[in-house]
Amino acid sequence: MKKILIADDDPDIIMLLASRLNANGYQVVTTSDCSTTIKKAYIEKPDLIILDIRMPSTSGINVYESLKMFNTTENIPVIFITAYPSDHIRKQVTEMGADDFIAKPFKTEELLPKVKKVLNEIPV
């Protein structure tokens, strides 16, 4: 079973994403702030991280950069999720090399294919 780490500061979003991903056969671990995201990623070694961009204390972008600094976490794919899907942010995360980008509010039809694609579960 593939493991997905959800990092979002909104507990409702965490619950809903976890529920949706569980229902589709994924194991889910969660974290609600930046400092524990890196620690959780290091311990849990998930197959994918769904990372919120705007979180308290620091931005998901900084977390992403930290993840890329450690051997254990640098190869974990990351899908960014944000409630402010501006062109600027979209461009920034693409240039950083993020695997995908999801705008809130998202639709299931949009979320699951992106997750599957990043996890190599559907042919591209």
Added chain:
Amino acid sequence: MNSSPIKILLIEDNPQEARLVHEILSESDMIFELEHKNRLKTGIKYLQEVDTHIVLLDLTLPDGNGLDAFVKMQFQKLAIPIIILTGLDDVNVATTAIRAGAQDYVVKENMSSDNLVRAIRYAIERKNVECALENSRASFHSIVEKNADGILIIDQEGIVQFVNPAASFFLSRDKANLLNQKLEYLLDDDPLREINIQIKNGKGGIGEIQRVQTDWKGEKSYLVTIRDITARKELDKLKDEFISNVSHELRTPLTSIRESVSQVLDGILGKITEKQKKFLSVCLKNTDRLKRLVDNLLDIAKIEAGEFELKSNRWDMAELVDNVISSFTPMAQNKGLEIRSLVPNHAINISGDRDQIFQVFNNLLGNSFKFTETGLIEITVVEKKKWIECSVADTGKGIAQDELPKVFNKFQQFGRIDGPGERGTGLGLPIVKGIIELHRGKIRVESKANIGTKFTFTLPKHNGGLS
């Protein structure tokens, strides 16, 4: 010269010579009024009280002699042209007086109707020109020296030829430290850009530099202006943050609502009845409507704040129209409407944001479909010299004449029909207008009740320039 009389003041202590002047003037065709004073003091007093065109001034007066007399007159700053009347032996003094600002001199012994009248006319004319020049110089000086924008003239090597106080302040270097110095960075390729400048209280700010070619003392040079845009930059940042915050705060709860409802609907949390399904579908549909409204509101906010960014590149309008037609064909078939396009059969190159122009067609056709029950929806593209003109016409119910001017206003919805399909947000047309205007195009609408509506917009052809 005009026909109203020329008012002349003669200051001359010799009554015979005064009479001579009067006689000579009377012989000419000039219409004049001559006032005679025999002392400098009374003459000046008269000038202060009575509007006078010209003064004929004898240099040897009992209460003021030669140049002294003239200088006294100058001190009065009366700005009236003066002709010196002088004897043959005084010519040197007269020329000195001219250097000091008199308009002309006439040698009494040679005085004739001809040369006196000519001297008077020229003197008045010359004084007018001098005044105009002085006014123009003073205006230029005050415009440039008091300008809040920094102004510099640099030659083609970047050497400063002229600098105004604002430029010197922005660059925090005094005038002497700038003139004849080389400021190479002002010659950078991009003629419009931003630099760091000094602003009030010695703080750092942002200046916008603009450079245009000009001539300076016959040499090809550059006029460089520096404008303090610090406040504008700060405001832009605030606007950006506001839009970003509003977006975040509205979308976050929408996400939770949508996903909760959607999961119950999908049966993830257990079976639901058909009736529950129906109600939850209403909830989901309206959540999506709210999401569209948030998206549209943010688009409008960005357009109005000038923050809407166009991703401009070159593409073919004919190909875009084909795409639009194919994406709307199923909808047309569903509703039993004909949809077609009338496009020149070659590529039509456009510079602009393809996605946004697609959005324009999407919004316009969406409206047409909403209000057309039978007949035809047609996209036409006409190529003009510098522009292309696109129109979307339908055979729908039309818009009443008195409502036509309001169609591009926000939240104006006409003839709203509740039925299947997406409900409007009242922002579709204002966004269309915003996008077209960002492309430097124009949009207009014609409509006849029960005959149909036609929206026509223009776009500049390739390299037509984008904001």
